[in-house]
Amino acid sequence: MLTIDRRSWMLRIPLGILVLVLVALCSESAWAAPQEADPEYRALPFISSRVLMWAVAELHLMFAAFVLAVPIFALVIEFIGYKTGDRRYDQLAYDFTKLLSVSFSFTATLGALLTFGLIVFYPALTQYLVKIFSWTFLPYVLLFFLEAFFLYAYYYGWGKLSPRLHLFLGVMLNIVGTAIMFIANAWLTFMNTPNGIDEMGNLTNIWEAINNYIWMPINIHRIIANVAFGGAIGAAYGAFKFLGAKTLEARAHYDWMGYIGIFVAICALLPLPFAGYWLGVEIYAYDQSLGITLMGGTFSWLFIVQAVLIGNLFLAANYYLWLSMARIPGAERFRGFIKYLLGIITLCFIVWATPHSLVATVEEARAMGGSHHPILNVLGVMSAKNTAVNLLILTTYVSFLLYRRANKEATVSWAKTGNWVQFGIFAAVVIYVVFLGVYGYFVDAQTRIGLSQPQVMSVLFAMISVTVIDIFLFKNAKSRGEIVWGKISARSQYALFFLAITFTWLMGLMGYVRAGMRQHWHVYGVVRDTSVDAFTPTLGYAGGVVSAIVIVFFLLIAIVFFLAGLSGRKDWEPKSGSRWSKAEASAPIDS
Amino acid sequence: MNLFMLLAIAAAMVLIQFVVTRWVKLNRLAWMGIWWAALWAAFSYGINPPLPNSIIVLFMAIITIALVAYLSADNEELKQAKESIVRFMVTRQYRVALLIVMLVIPGAVAAWIFASMNEAPQPPSSGRTIHPPPPSSITFQGTSINLTTANNPIRELQHTDEAAFAEHVANGRRIYFENCFYCHGDNMEGAGMFAHGYDPLPANFNDATTIAMLQESYLFWRIAKGAPGLPSESTPWSSAMPAWEDFLTEEEIWDVIIFLYEFTGFEPRAQGMPH
Structure with a gap:
């Protein structure tokens, strides 16, 4: 006969809560409202169905982003390990991949919940979207099966298959995952910038419906953002393991993991503002009303x-790099540069965060002569913002460059010339970027928008050309000592947590903006929102919901971290004297 | 800019750097405090007209984060800063100074609360949304106009018939001075004779961030529909703009739009972009 011990209560309490919730939901009063035969919407008793779907969609998106991102850089790391023969890379790629299987299950479960929620709470909208996109559902499901196959084969096949076959599985996993995202992106971007339909909303061309104005910008933006997000979450996992590490070896490994994770995140973060800018341009091009709502109006x-969040991301990323220099012999040479880098970052941060329309009392507004400040006004527009973000990117790159050469001394004969050439490139690009930013105030809007391209291209040119020179400059360089992995302060690991949380928050916030800019439309200009929720929530309320979603995400990701960590634990053994050990002791060996 | 104040702050910093440090060794924490105070003074008193308090708070928050990052980016400097705080709190030599600090901090908080409680009542400050989003189409005197595709019909005369275009500009000027300049001013800076009675003030068209960033169809919508035609989202709007469709014809509105751009020298935002 079974005895009830303390552990069984751990199961009974949540089950009891679940039963109570189900009873409450199923109670007569909760569902007493008369049901229409063919309703456009259905409501929930205690929570707005919009908020529920908002939370489920965002959580699904966050896990999906993570599941799509990790295989991208895990594959790259595995490939580096394969080419160099360094087993540490292989182990690192496997550590990242361990996070995938549980996350994949969460993604699929949340995706199913989202689909059921749409069918139950928004039947008319779902019906319309099904009518438009029915042709895409079958390939989506097939790709999903393939994704499951490749993901589990990639994970369980680690070390069991030949390296080449395993790398092939990783490539296929990435291709299939990206294809799935592209299909899902078509559905959601169609809701923002519908295309390929007639005036009555009937489908005329499925390809045009898929390839709507913002489909490709969203695809590119999401690939890059997913990598940044996945890298940051992976780095947070490294920080989590680092802080709990018992041995120097484990500390060193997880310090390295955190570094690689955040290196991936920063690399993806650098081009992300450009992709976002392209997305914004396409939104404005589709409909000025959407563009104004987004950038000049409600949002x-x-x-x-x-x-403010992105400014903090750049600051925290630089901060982590500066703290990381503690583990590199010779890095103290570059400490003096930090204050100048920080000065530029702070200045750019201030420019980027300066609003165009200021919060001011009536007296303050009268003193300014209107709602725009005559001096700050120039900082509130895209010319200033684009210049600031380009300089932020360059500064972060310089921090990385200093980190990279911290323990190296160039031995090539042209070292001095090389350094001057690198400095010259930086100086020329900074002057050019600032010139274009200032020039933007003196030209029409169309020309001004076009100026962002040479700004971006010049920054990319600087980063690529300086990196190429640096590689040759430090070929056969003299080493001042090996990097001492694990020799880093705990503050750096909290910076990694900060980065992961900020990335997630940012993702939730901008996800809301993208969906919310439709305002009272489900499908912009085609299917109107006639539900009780057809209003734009206040910014404070939206911020609260997004923050709550971020907290739930991190609770779930903590479960993922916990489960991923189980694989490294020792097998469970009964304590001596417990009923399990007695049972084992009395059990016949051959039974 | 209040150059006198900015120079005074810079001079004080130079004095501290080259004179004061001869007698007193300042650690990074002390420098952090000095920089914080200098920047606060520069933002609060060095810019004219003064910055709104919300902006000063935003800037100082960013600066505080940056200074804390700087302080803690170096293990040795952070250790020294922590030790100096502990030394100040436990060394007998600093007893009087510590007592003063312990009295000044709560005293300052009390004074701040007292001062804020005694301020005259003010209307709450609010962030103004400058550009309300236009609808896709409007009905103007019985005719539907698609704002996404609508172009100013007068604009093409600029290159095909300059004389006719100049006539439209002149007509726009007449309409502006008959109807608009009372609020928007004779130089379009939003300082007309009625402007002082409005909150918010009328738009300043000379500002490169107003009409220069908008399509002409947007201006048509705002002029035609005025405050009554503002969208239902983002309410409440604060606007006294009349709906000029009750007083002007479609052509007259396009004329006045042309005049606004001709007078200010700005180009309207072009429609559409390559997809």
Whole structure:
């Protein structure tokens, strides 16, 4: 006969809560409202169905982003290990991949919940979208099966298959995952910028419906953002393991893992603002009303919040690099540069976060002569913002460059010339970027938008050309000592947590902006929102919901971390004297 | 800019750097405090007209984060800063100074609360949304106009018939001075004779961030529909703009739009982009 011990209560309490919730949901009063035969919407008793779907969709997206991102850089790391023969890379790639299987299950479960939720709570909208995109569902499901196959084969086949076959599985996993994302992106981007339909909303061309104005910008933006997000979460896992590490060896490994994770995240973060800018341009091009709602109207304050968060991301990324120099002999030579780098970052951060329309009392506004400050006004527009973000990117790159050469001394004969050439490239690009930013105030809007391209290209040119020179400059360089992995302060690991949380928050916030800019439309200009929720929530309320979603995500990701960590644990053994050990002791060996 | 104040702050910093440090050794924590105070003074008193308090708070928050990052980016400097705080709190030599700090901090908080409680009542400050989003189409005197595709019909005369274009500009000027300049001013800076009675003030068209960033169809919508036609989202709007469709014809509105751009020298935002 079974006895009830303390552990069984751990199961009973949540089950009891679940039963109570189900009873409450199924109670007569909760569902007493008369049901229409063919309703456009259905409501929930205690929570707005919009908020529920908002949370489920965002959580699904966050896990999906993670599941799509990790295989990209895990594959690259595995490939480096394969080419160099360094087993540490292989182990690192496997450590990242361990996080995938549980995350994949969460993604699929949340995706199913999202689909059921749409069918139950938004039947008319779902019906319309099904009518438009029915042709895409079958390939989506087939790809999903393939994704499951390749993902589990990639994970369980680690070390069991030949390296080449395993790398092939990784490539296929990435291709299939990206294809799935592209299909899902077509559905959601169609809701923002519908295309390929007639005036009555009937489908005329499925390809045009898929390839709508923002489909490709979203595809590119999401690939890059997913990698940044996945890298940051992977780095947070490294930090989590680092802080709990018992041995120097484990500390060194997880310090390295955190570094690689955040290196991936920063690399992806650098081009992300450009992809976002392209997306914004396409939204504006589709409909000025959407563009104005986004950048100049209702949601413009969220872009200031976004600027503050991204500014913090850049600052924290640089901070981590500066702290990381503690583990590199010879890095103290570059400590003096930090204050100048920080000065530029702070200045750019301030420019980026300066709003165009200021919060001011009536007296303050009168003193300014209107709602725009005559001096700050120039910082509130895209010319200033684009210049600031380009300089932020360059500064972060310089921090990385200093980190990279911290323990190296160039031995080539042209070292001095090489350094001057690198400095010259930086100086020329900074002057050019600032010139274009200032020039933007003196030309029409169309020309001004076009100036962002040479700004971006010149920054990319600087980063690529300086990197190429640096590689040759430090070929056969004299080493001042090996990097001492694990020799880093705990503050750096909290910076990694900060980065992961900020990335997630940013993702939730901008996801809301992208969906919310449709305002009272489900499908912009085609299917109107006639539900009780057809209003734009206040910024504070939206911020609260997004923050709650971020907390739930991290609770779930903590479960993923916990489960991923189980594989490294020792097998469970009964304590001596417990009923399990007695049972084992009395059990016949051959039974 | 208040150059006198900015120079005074810079001079004080130079004095500290080259004179004061001869007698007193300042650690990074002390420098952090000095920089914080200098920047606060520069933002609060060095810019004219003064920055709104919300902006000063935003800037100082960023600067505080940056200074804390700087302080803690070096293990040795952070250790020294922590030790100096502990030394200040436990060394007998600093007893009087510590007592003063312990009295000044709560005293300053009390004074701040007292001062804020005694301020005259003010209307709450609010962030103004400058550009309300236009609808896709409007009905103007019985005719539907698609704002996404609508172009100013007068604009093409600029290159095909300059004389006719100049006539439209002149007509726009007449309409502006008959109807608009009372609020928007004779130089379009939003300082007309009625402007002082409005909150927010009328738009300043000379500002490169107003009409220069908008399509002409947007201006048509704002002029035609005025405050009554503002969208239902993002309410409440604060606008006294009349709906000029009740007083002007479609052509007259396009004329006045042309005049606004001709007078200010700005180009309207072009429509559409390559997909």
